[in-house]
Amino acid sequence: MRRIVIIGAGPAGMAAAGVLAEHGERPILLDEAERPGGQIWRTPSPAVAADPGRVLGRTGAAEHVAGHDAFAAVRDRVDHRPRHLAWTVQNGEVFVxxxxxxRTIPYDALLLATGATDRLLPLPGWTIPGVFSLGGAQTLLKDQGAAIGRRVVFAGASPLLYLAALQYRRMGVEVAAVLDTTRFAEKLRAMPALARTAPRTLSRGLGYMAKLRAGGVPILHGISALAVEGTARAEGVRFRDASGAEQRIACDAVALGFGLRAETQLADLAGAALRFDPDFRQWLPAADAEGRCGPGLYAAGDGCAIGGAEAAAISGRLAAWAILADGGAVVPGAERASLLARLDALRRFQRGLTRAFAWPAHWLPDTPPDTILCRCEGITLGGLRDAATRPLGPRDVNRAKALTRCGMGRCQGRFCGLATAEALADTLGLPLETVGRLRGQAPVKPIPLDATLAAEVAP
Ligand SMILES: Cc1cc2nc3c(=O)[nH]c(=O)nc-3n(C[C@H](O)[C@H](O)[C@H](O)COP(=O)(O)OP(=O)(O)OC[C@H]3O[C@@H](n4cnc5c(N)ncnc54)[C@H](O)[C@@H]3O)c2cc1C
Incomplete structure (x- = not known):
């Protein structure tokens, strides 16, 4: 039997493990999390027993249950290893x-289903206690049944703002406002194409907005100059509304959502080529439609191309079939073709959404220089700009990292890397793709020193 390793037990990894198990394989499914589910199908901690139905609503809960039921049916044929963090991939082995x-786990086929995390936008006050990423705010709610504050502002450029705000309201939290940096006209322009590709998902999204409005939550589109106020804790947000008027809203917590960034470091370390995607403004693994990235190397889900939960599960199934087909098995042709078509539609939908909720790169020139860019190393936007405009200053992000330490801290640039590239490109007046991307570095996430030393002495 071939040794098939999957990293990530979210919708993509769970679906892939299911297909492989149904075809007589016993895949190893690694995840650093305690329980399967990934971001969207996150299983609440049994200690707090947060009710997923209450948080997710009827449709979300039904999908959550269906995903977990399908995994439970194959559970005994999958070698699921929770609390296993994959921190690098080298010479056909995963370091866990x-x-x-x-320990190292050798593989014949490796499927990376590592998902995505929040994308950061440096803005004044984003490091003040009480400011969370949107995903962090959602994770706390789904996992622990806890809220980030009593009166919360949701701000940024993301369709998930509306969903998360609604989830908070369902748990009885006051939503002070949803502040959307993108203009309503941009969303209207995107609507016909979105309605053609995934009408149900679009109407669900519009439903979230309608429910928030019906509940009296102020929704402002096209805001700018956003800043969080407070010292020991967030006390409010300041911004300009679409008419240019200054406004302030009091709150005790802020959830910031500026889209997602794919977790691609392991793909990079495993030898996949990465290509720049102008819509998502980031570098993604160069994979074929079924997720092949190289010999024995596959990618699925948001870590391959940001597409949402259904796309993640479909791409997981397709990647599993690709692994089986590359091993000589016969895979179901008709189902494969229909899933490929559905995946294509869902990814086009996501692309449309990404254009409608564009990352506000145009804010950078007006962002104050003392704004923190890399919080691990305390590097400001001004610090990066100064370095970039000196004679022989850096013209690519890896050089900028070496000269400024931006991206050199605990997060290995996973959070500030994209913002650093944007800031560098903006300062130098260069197209974003020309300043490159931070190279993947092991360990991709912090691990205990003991674990690193053990790897160095291992034969
Ligand atoms: C923070 C956040 C909130 C979201 N909220 C919503 C929402 O409310 N509604 C919605 O429709 N979509 C939401 N999305 C998008 C949706 O969750 C994703 O499209 C979907 O979960 C993608 O599935 P996936 O299997 O590709 O990745 P994920 O579900 O992200 O799963 C990836 C898994 O890989 C594991 N992993 C990653 N790196 C490693 C490693 N090095 N070692 C071991 N394990 C690793 C993670 O622990 C995780 O369990 C959200 C995404 C994010 C990032």
Missing amino acids: ARENET
């Missing part, structure tokens, strides 16, 4: 940390 130990 579990508590203070490291």
